[in-house]
Amino acid sequence: xxxLRIYFCVLLLFSGSETLxxxxxxxxxxxxEIDSLLQLNKRLxxxxxxxxALEAVEHAEKIAFxxxxxxxxxxxNCLLNHGRVYYNMNRFEDAEPLYEKxxxxxxxxTGKDNLQxxxxxxxxxxxxxxxxxxxxxxxxxxxxxxxxxxxLGNQHAEYAKAINNLAVLYVDMGRYxxxxxxxxxxxxxxxxxxxxxxxSYASTINNLGVLxxxxxxxxxSEEYYLEAxxxxxxxxxxxxxxxxxxxxxxxxxxxxxxxxxxAELFLLNAKSIREKVLDxxxxxxxxxxxxxxxxxxxxxxxxxxxxxYMETIAIRKSVFGEKHPEYGLALxxxxxxxxxxxxxxxxxxxxxxxxx
Numbered sequence: 001x002x003x004l005r006i007y008f009c010v011l012l013l014f015s016g017s018e019t020l021x022x023x024x025x026x027x028x029x030x031x032x033e034i035d036s037l038l039q040l041n042k043r044l045x046x047x048x049x050x051x052x053a054l055e056a057v058e059h060a061e062k063i064a065f066x067x068x069x070x071x072x073x074x075x076x077n078c079l080l081n082h083g084r085v086y087y088n089m090n091r092f093e094d095a096e097p098l099y100e101k102x103x104x105x106x107x108x109x110t111g112k113d114n115l116q117x118x119x120x121x122x123x124x125x126x127x128x129x130x131x132x133x134x135x136x137x138x139x140x141x142x143x144x145x146x147x148x149x150x151x152l153g154n155q156h157a158e159y160a161k162a163i164n165n166l167a168v169l170y171v172d173m174g175r176y177x178x179x180x181x182x183x184x185x186x187x188x189x190x191x192x193x194x195x196x197x198x199x200s201y202a203s204t205i206n207n208l209g210v211l212x213x214x215x216x217x218x219x220x221s222e223e224y225y226l227e228a229x230x231x232x233x234x235x236x237x238x239x240x241x242x243x244x245x246x247x248x249x250x251x252x253x254x255x256x257x258x259x260x261x262x263a264e265l266f267l268l269n270a271k272s273i274r275e276k277v278l279d280x281x282x283x284x285x286x287x288x289x290x291x292x293x294x295x296x297x298x299x300x301x302x303x304x305x306x307x308x309y310m311e312t313i314a315i316r317k318s319v320f321g322e323k324h325p326e327y328g329l330a331l332x333x334x335x336x337x338x339x340x341x342x343x344x345x346x347x348x349x350x351x352x353x354x355x356x
């Protein structure tokens with residue numbers, strides 16, 4: 001199965017040596033240091049300097065705990081940012097309890113009708129979505145949508161992000177009829193509030209391309225993909241992870257319609273960009289390997305396909321674990337390649353593993 005991308009929306013000032021001995025800082029000084037460390041953490045996450053980001057947020061968390069206690073909003077904010085670092089490291093099982101603990105603090109201090117509470121729910125939904133717990137993800141995405149609609153109204157960009165994420169989930173669940181009106185509503189809101197040159201608008205156009213791909217409307221899908229890719233190139237340049245997803249999606253489309261020469265060009269470019277801006281252990285890089293394997297399987301280069309499928313399996317096992325549907329899908333794809341080679345013994349082995 002071809003994998004498509006749907007988009008969802010250093011200087012360490014470790015001056016608080018007294019806090020590490022259990023002595024709280026003055027609360028004003030503590031707030032300033034925590035805020036500085038969290039801003040630094042966010043910048044480092046954006047730059048993919050995740051190990052240093054983790055050090056920054058862990059230090060902020062210690063200061064917040066000692067100075068304000070474990071039920072304070074400052075501590076909840078640190079937990080939320082700590083979870084984001086783990087999420088970006090693909091350590092989903094480590095992120096989830098931090099988000100949940102932060103959620104409980106927000107609920108007890110600010111109540112549920114609060115944008116920070118909604119943000120925490122959104123992060124939890126993303127974790128459950130990524131680990132394949134779709135029912136739990138749907139509940140949280142709907143809660144986020146309802147809170148943002150109540151506070152911001154249904155024409156706000158943050159509301160649009162909420163319904164976009166819900167639509168992404170519905171596509172992954174195969175509920176295409178429910179996804180399409182949400183995407184179209186997202187597109188209309190973003191066009192009014194952000195404009196047609198905004199990256200978020202481009203992501204929604206891309207998502208409509210994915211939806212039409214799944215519905216076998218390939219010409220319409222290509223039109224959406226090309227429009228989104230043009231905006232991404234103009235706003236972010238070509239050395240960008242989102243631009244790579246656009247290339248990946250077009251490559252997957254061209255595999256499907258049998259334009260294999262064009263497909264290989266786009267898929268290899270996407271793989272090259274991801275190798276530069278992410279790394280070879282990232283699930284997006286694995287998606288590139290999987291799609292290239294699909295191409296080579298379609299065109300009869302089965303040994304090459306098997307090599308890429310095996311690399312995909314190794315990454316997904318490391319990132320998602322053996323119970324995730326993406327891991328099972330990769331095993332099934334590898335079994336299919338062996339079946340094409342008439343190696344029925346290996347084919348049966350991987351088919352059985354995929355269904356276990």
